[in-house]
Amino acid sequence: MAGLGKVAEAIAEHPLLAISWPKLLLLGWLSYLVTRSIYRAFLSPIAHIPGPKLAAVTRWYEAYYEIALSGQYSFHINKLHDKYGPIIRVAPDEIHIRDPTFYDEVYTKNPRVEKPGWDVKFGSPGSVFTTSDATIHRRRRATLNPMFSRRSILSLEQLIRQQTEVLCKRIAEYRATKEPLSVTEMLPAFTGDIIMEYAFGFSYKQLQSPTFESFHEAFMAIGSSAHVASFFPWAIAIMNLLPDKWVERIQPPMASLLRLKKDQWSIIGRKIRENAEHGQETEKTEEETSKKTANTTIFSEILSSKTLPASDKSQQRLADEAQLLVAAGVETTAFALSVGIYHIVNTPHIRRLLQDELFAAFPLGYRTMPSLHEFEKLPYLRACIQESLRLSYGISARNPRRHPDRILKYENNGKVYTIPKNTKVSMTIVDVHHDESIFPDSFRFAPERWLQEPKAPDGRPLEQYLVSFGKGTRICLGLNLAWTELYFAMGMMFRRFDFELHETDESDS
Numbered sequence: 001m002a003g004l005g006k007v008a009e010a011i012a013e014h015p016l017l018a019i020s021w022p023k024l025l026l027l028g029w030l031s032y033l034v035t036r037s038i039y040r041a042f043l044s045p046i047a048h049i050p051g052p053k054l055a056a057v058t059r060w061y062e063a064y065y066e067i068a069l070s071g072q073y074s075f076h077i078n079k080l081h082d083k084y085g086p087i088i089r090v091a092p093d094e095i096h097i098r099d100p101t102f103y104d105e106v107y108t109k110n111p112r113v114e115k116p117g118w119d120v121k122f123g124s125p126g127s128v129f130t131t132s133d134a135t136i137h138r139r140r141r142a143t144l145n146p147m148f149s150r151r152s153i154l155s156l157e158q159l160i161r162q163q164t165e166v167l168c169k170r171i172a173e174y175r176a177t178k179e180p181l182s183v184t185e186m187l188p189a190f191t192g193d194i195i196m197e198y199a200f201g202f203s204y205k206q207l208q209s210p211t212f213e214s215f216h217e218a219f220m221a222i223g224s225s226a227h228v229a230s231f232f233p234w235a236i237a238i239m240n241l242l243p244d245k246w247v248e249r250i251q252p253p254m255a256s257l258l259r260l261k262k263d264q265w266s267i268i269g270r271k272i273r274e275n276a277e278h279g280q281e282t283e284k285t286e287e288e289t290s291k292k293t294a295n296t297t298i299f300s301e302i303l304s305s306k307t308l309p310a311s312d313k314s315q316q317r318l319a320d321e322a323q324l325l326v327a328a329g330v331e332t333t334a335f336a337l338s339v340g341i342y343h344i345v346n347t348p349h350i351r352r353l354l355q356d357e358l359f360a361a362f363p364l365g366y367r368t369m370p371s372l373h374e375f376e377k378l379p380y381l382r383a384c385i386q387e388s389l390r391l392s393y394g395i396s397a398r399n400p401r402r403h404p405d406r407i408l409k410y411e412n413n414g415k416v417y418t419i420p421k422n423t424k425v426s427m428t429i430v431d432v433h434h435d436e437s438i439f440p441d442s443f444r445f446a447p448e449r450w451l452q453e454p455k456a457p458d459g460r461p462l463e464q465y466l467v468s469f470g471k472g473t474r475i476c477l478g479l480n481l482a483w484t485e486l487y488f489a490m491g492m493m494f495r496r497f498d499f500e501l502h503e504t505d506e507s508d509s
């Protein structure tokens with residue numbers, strides 16, 4: 001070691017190399033960056049994928065669009081596809097594909113597929129939605145699956161019917177006073193009360209509050225900070241360490257979520273204690289879970305699961321799950337409804353066709369609240385919901401997957417691109433729903449495209465290309481609940497009311 005020290009001294013004292021340590025470090029770092037860039041651009045296993053070299057070399061390319069231009073990378077990726085073709089490299093370790101026929105390859109039912117990237121976006125890495133690892137995801141999801149099966153959701157129908165009555169009552173109040181009603185504010189309160197009742201056994205009755213206080217603003221704020229969090233996950237960690245009062249001062253829209261956080265801590269904490277007291281007697285198998293009782297809530301089920309390890313029942317993990325379940329349950333369905341209502345009201349012949357169908361099926365109007373089965377028999381209502389789902393996208397961001405045990409092959413114009421195992425591959429629902437060969441005039445709200453069992457150009461049922469809920473192992477857990485809410489809300493709103501647009505147009509979406 002002494003010998004080595006002398007060599008270093010000799011080198012440092014050499015007149016040609018008389019360079020200070022900080023400069024030496026800087027030089028070392030720069031040469032590392034240059035070597036890494038050369039490797040990424042020309043030698044990486046995905047160097048053969050077309051795209052801008054800067055995106056291949058550094059994530060700062062993406063950061064510029066996501067942070068400096070506030071979440072514009074998806075739009076830019078679209079322009080890159082126009083230039084480079086349907087398969088492009090959008091980051092040093094990520095490929096993006098714009099080709100609906102490849103959707104099922106990326107979003108498969110292969111139980112080993114991973115979902116990287118979402119764990120750092122929202123600061124809630126323990127939820128089913130954000131869990132990246134396939135094995136951990138499988139056991140967490142298996143506990144929730146029975147709670148969201150069609151059978152379970154049917155047993156929730158009564159709650160949704162009651163909530164729909166409240167919705168209609170609130171709309172009637174606005175009709176009586178002729179005040180403009182903001183559906184963007186009202187609908188998250190409708191969906192929020194339902195998912196809270198189901199998750200925790202209580203709700204804030206947001207739909208009954210005069211101004212429809214809901215989690216909407218808070219989730220919008222989280223959504224915009226997710227672009228930054230992808231690059232600086234520590235920023236969220238620091239926010240989580242701050243006292244709630246400070247967070248509320250920095251981001252006032254977070255107030256509703258902070259209240260939920262406080263209440264859910266005490267509710268979940270109480271349930272954890274109750275669970276510990278009752279111990280094994282209350283633990284249930286998955287089969288027992290599917291036999292839901294009126295008092296069952298999502299969190300009581302998680303806590304009494306026999307298959308989940310203790311670490312999956314920790315307070316923090318449950319808080320993560322609570323936040324994401326509420327977020328997923330509130331915003332998506334409410335947005336799909338808002339989009340649909342806007343287009344239906346804005347297109348008189350669609351509104352007329354929908355109302356003709358609803359009036360013929362349910363002539364008693366106010367005195368009737370049909371069942372889910374009855375709503376499901378109405379093809380035009382279903383088609384309106386499908387168009388609402390198509391044009392609201394579910395998730396508009398790209399959604400990466402990693403296939404640890406499979407090399408993917410993508411073919412375009414006779415050229416085959418090999419995608420090595422473990423590469424991040426992403427696609428975007430928006431691209432699928434606006435593919436003009438599958439959905440001609442794709443920006444138009446056209447329920448008729450869903451009537452009479454239509455086929456896509458490749459002969460598959462058109463519905464295969466409606467991917468609002470995703471596909472494969474990570475397909476939306478709440479899709480049965482979402483469909484039920486959509487049927488009840490859209491069906492009853494147009495059966496009982498006539499709407500007009502008030503100071504709004506497509507630029508608001």
Ligand code: HEM
Pocket residue numbers: 107115128129130141195324325326328329330332333334336389393394395399467468469470471473474475476477478479481482
């Ligand atoms: C119109 C309504 C909805 C749409 C369009 C929608 C869409 C989606 C999409 C696109 C995903 C991601 C799939 C993926 O990563 O490939 C997802 C996942 C998920 N959704 Fe929904 N969703 C809706 C309603 C709901 C509701 C009401 C809930 C109820 C809590 C819910 C809970 C979830 C959960 C927990 C996941 C994560 C599933 C997993 O990773 O295993 N969603 N949803």
